[in-house]
Amino acid sequence: MDITYEPDVAPPPWRFVPRGFDAADPKAVETLGARLLDRPHRSVKDLEAWLLDIADLSRAVLAARGRRRIAMTRDTTDAFARDAHLAFERDLVPRWHLLLERFRRRYLDSPCRRELGPRYEMLDRHLAAAQEIFRKENVSLLADEERLSARYSQMVGRRTVSFRGAAMREQQCAALLEEPDRGAREDAYRALAAGRAADAQETEALFDELLALRHRIATNAGLPDYRAFRFRDLRRFDYGPAQCVAFHDAVERYAVPALTAHMEERRRSLGLDSLRPYDRFASPEGRALGRAFEDEGALVSLGQRLFRAVDAGFEEEFGILVRNGLLDLMARPGKAPGGYNAEVQDLRLPFIFANSVGRHADVKTLLHEGGHAFHTLATRDEPVPELSHAPMEFCEVASMTMELFGLEKFEQALPKDEARAAATQLLEHRLWLFVWVATIDAFQHWLYTHPGHARGERAEFWAGLRRRFEPFVDWTGLEEARAIDWHQQLHLFRYPFYYIEYGIAALGSLQIWQRYRRDPAAAVAGYRASLALGGRRPLPELFATAGARFAMDGPAVRDAVEGIVARLRELA
Ligand SMILES: [Zn+2]
Secondary structure (H helix, E strand, C coil), rough: CCCCCCCCCCCCCCCCCCCCCCCCHHHHHHHHHEEEHHHCCCCHHHHHHHHHHHHHHHHHHHHHHHHHHHHHHHHCCCHHHHHHHHHHHHHHHHHHHHHHHHHHHHHCCCCCHHHHHHHHHHHHHHHHHHHHHHHHHHHHHHHHHHHHHHHHHHHHHEEEEEEEEEEEEEEHHHHHHHHHHHHHHHHHHHHHHHHHHHHHHHHHHHHHHHHHHHHHHHHHHEEEEEHHHHHHHHCCEEEEHHHHHHHHHHHHHHHHHHHEEEHHHHHHHHCCCCCCCCHCCCHHHHHCCCCCCCCCCHHHHHHHHHHHCCCCHHHHHHHHHHHHHEEEEEECCCEEEEEEEEEEECCCEEEEEECCCCHHHHHHHHHHHHHHHHHHCCCCCCCHHHHHHCHHHHHHHHHHHHHHHHHHCHHHHHHHHHHHHHHHHHHHHHHHHHHHHHHHHHHHHHHHHHHCCCHHHHHHHHHHHHHHHCCCCCCCHHHHHHHCCCHHCCHHHHHCCCHHHHHHHHHHHHHHHHHHCCCHHHHHHHHHHHHHHHCCHHHHHHHHHCCCCCCCCHHHHHHHHHHHHHHHHCCC
């Protein structure tokens, strides 16, 4: 089950890290780190060689970390894998971060820094921004934050809910919200709500602690609030809070009415008197969607057919993953939930993890993670991690665009009815995405610019957002469940402010998709060219190379929504 160390496409050779180096040994890492810190840079050539050697060491450390994370998620019951992961995070990661800070300071003080030229422009910006908010006194607070927010995952992980007398995992129960039988959906919804309610006090207390801690981290860094800190921390160079607020307004103005109309049609076609929270993901299409595949082999060949239909090159690249054991797609007991694409840094190859059970949504996930994997492959030659990894806003363009390219080819891989239903579902979920991203993001802007607020005020603000962005949902009698339904959003606890990225990426990917419908060859070429830039250019340029405008304003949201609505009409 282990990932190979010898793929049939050789990774670039190591340049600094010696053979047999153990990146999990803090002493070994610190010894190499000290050697780098002692080395003088007399010329810009010295400095560049030094940066590439640091990149080499980073790659070794990231590879060790990544392989441990992957092993743990593939089998959460494997105590050896879990201990290896925890030990690495505890013993190595904090020391590594301190070492990186010392590298950064050396770099920023280097007289040769200005001569590096445009190739290193983005790295320079990245390192300067990191240093600007770095404070020694925050190192231990950030570790506290990690520990606290991990408690959220533990709490959710051990939670079981009771559905019609049967105990089940939250995820299993959530899948029942798509059931055609309304009674089953309602019971599932109430079971999930009861599960959250049982942990509500603990969750709110944990969240209060996180808010206070984050505020302290921000003020330590000399910033007025955590929003100001986190925007810098997430390297948001090309947009600020004002653009996010404009996005919330644009979603309210364009996406909410479109979704309201769509859901009103849905309500009528399902013959419901009102649309309740547990009716959101019920659809006539859902009923038409049978099983999409039986096992991993069938899913892989479905993926191959779709990627080939989009572009023969993608099928070839997907083949690298298939041949080298870089896929773990099917659900099985003991696997961590969710799906991801992770780069195996020593191989510079992607690895896709999923929990597929045979649903069409699993095909969509494979397209999504496939897009991330093509991004990893496209930047395989870039040795500096900061320059190979695109900003998150653009990483999700790579994945969401691949979903939309695939959508246009569903008919070549699926029976006609199913293809239509799956495409409808995907586009409908995109409308929901805009609404949910705006809700979560607007909530966070309020949370962190109102330090010291009371729990009651928080609940009230949240309820207002739910009414603003989902005015068509009838919550009568479920107000208490609504007041705490943000407790289900992991990002609020674990990755604060990291969410608007999905909205920005959706806007980019929908533009590329429109172009694809007019001129597929040009759209695929632009997509590939933009992926190959990795993190070497700023966001607006990455978008432009892909043939999209980097924007989150009214016209951008309006055009995206109009495109979805028009395509949904074609599919109806
Ligand atoms: Zn993704």
